[in-house]
Amino acid sequence: MHIGFIGLGNMGAPMARNLLRAGYRLTVFDLAAAAVASLVNTGATAAPSIIDIAQSDVELIITMLPAASHVREVYLGEQGLLSGVAPGVRLIDSSTIDPMTARDVAAAALQQGNPMLDAPVSGGTGGAEAGTLTFMVGGDNTDYDGALSVLQSMGKNVVHCGPAGNGQAAKVANNMLLAISMIGVAEAMNLGVSLGMDPKVLAGVINTSSGRCWSSDTYNPYPGVIEGAPASRNYTGGFGTDLMLKDLGLATEAAKQQKQPIILGALAQQLYQMFSSQGHGAMDFSAIIKLYSGEDQ
Numbered sequence: 001m002h003i004g005f006i007g008l009g010n011m012g013a014p015m016a017r018n019l020l021r022a023g024y025r026l027t028v029f030d031l032a033a034a035a036v037a038s039l040v041n042t043g044a045t046a047a048p049s050i051i052d053i054a055q056s057d058v059e060l061i062i063t064m065l066p067a068a069s070h071v072r073e074v075y076l077g078e079q080g081l082l083s084g085v086a087p088g089v090r091l092i093d094s095s096t097i098d099p100m101t102a103r104d105v106a107a108a109a110l111q112q113g114n115p116m117l118d119a120p121v122s123g124g125t126g127g128a129e130a131g132t133l134t135f136m137v138g139g140d141n142t143d144y145d146g147a148l149s150v151l152q153s154m155g156k157n158v159v160h161c162g163p164a165g166n167g168q169a170a171k172v173a174n175n176m177l178l179a180i181s182m183i184g185v186a187e188a189m190n191l192g193v194s195l196g197m198d199p200k201v202l203a204g205v206i207n208t209s210s211g212r213c214w215s216s217d218t219y220n221p222y223p224g225v226i227e228g229a230p231a232s233r234n235y236t237g238g239f240g241t242d243l244m245l246k247d248l249g250l251a252t253e254a255a256k257q258q259k260q261p262i263i264l265g266a267l268a269q270q271l272y273q274m275f276s277s278q279g280h281g282a283m284d285f286s287a288i289i290k291l292y293s294g295e296d297q
């Protein structure tokens, strides 16, 4: 199968490389020439523009872009995909954006005969490299079935979440909970340690008790508790504070549109905003524990 791929950043480039490894023919485009060159070195063909991808003989186009404004531009812009793509070509957007934009773009695509899936991912750059991403997919059943083997070349878990936009709905709900649970674990670890607990012993108790969660047992924010976690390498690598802040913005915006209260989510957004404004935007999001320790402020 011939696939077009647009957006070769931290996530898109390793995902595209995994498609090449799986034997797909790939034509790629990114605004950054260096990103395109690196993919061409591993066997992809470069397209000079988005419209060139749309008008090539691709059967499927995947996009992995920073935010909703880029997705609108790439699909709906004057020189965007929908202005030139042949009916029947399938579209998958794996960017993390708000569910409403995902639904708008999918509806516009479908209207001109291009089935579209939203398929945001979780698993970070490590998961993208290893091909172990989780895909949360929104769209029609048949389109989902048709895309499954391509998505499985880039990910380990592929979950059909319902109609268009539901992949993004699952992603914003999950990441909002992740932010809340990370802040909760940071608060609990700091309290326990201030009361005299050894952090490793405390984490061991939490992780075999009812407080256990991914933020405590896999990604504990307390330094030295989990070898290999960003907390044990001064919060470098991992999932950046500003990326988490972006996802919390999507959650609060979606909640506003649904008139749905997200009290802890909104509080988490404010805490991450404060932490970012203190100059910590590039640090892993588990560094939020510094708000409690007072360190580095």
Ligand code: NAD
Pocket (backbone or CB within 6 Å): 006, 007, 008, 009, 010, 011, 012, 029, 030, 031, 032, 035, 064, 065, 066, 067, 070, 073, 074, 094, 095, 096, 097, 121, 122, 123, 124, 125, 238, 239, 240, 243, 246
């Ligand atoms: P990135 O900024 O590294 O890459 C985005 C790429 O899109 C860049 O190479 C940029 O040049 C390209 N681009 C932007 N506008 C374009 C346009 N008009 N035409 C062509 N190319 C264009 O971002 P990333 O880290 O790869 O993240 C991509 C998406 O995945 C985001 O929505 C992000 O929230 C989500 N995500 C990221 C992670 C992570 O850990 N980085 C994890 C899960 C999900």
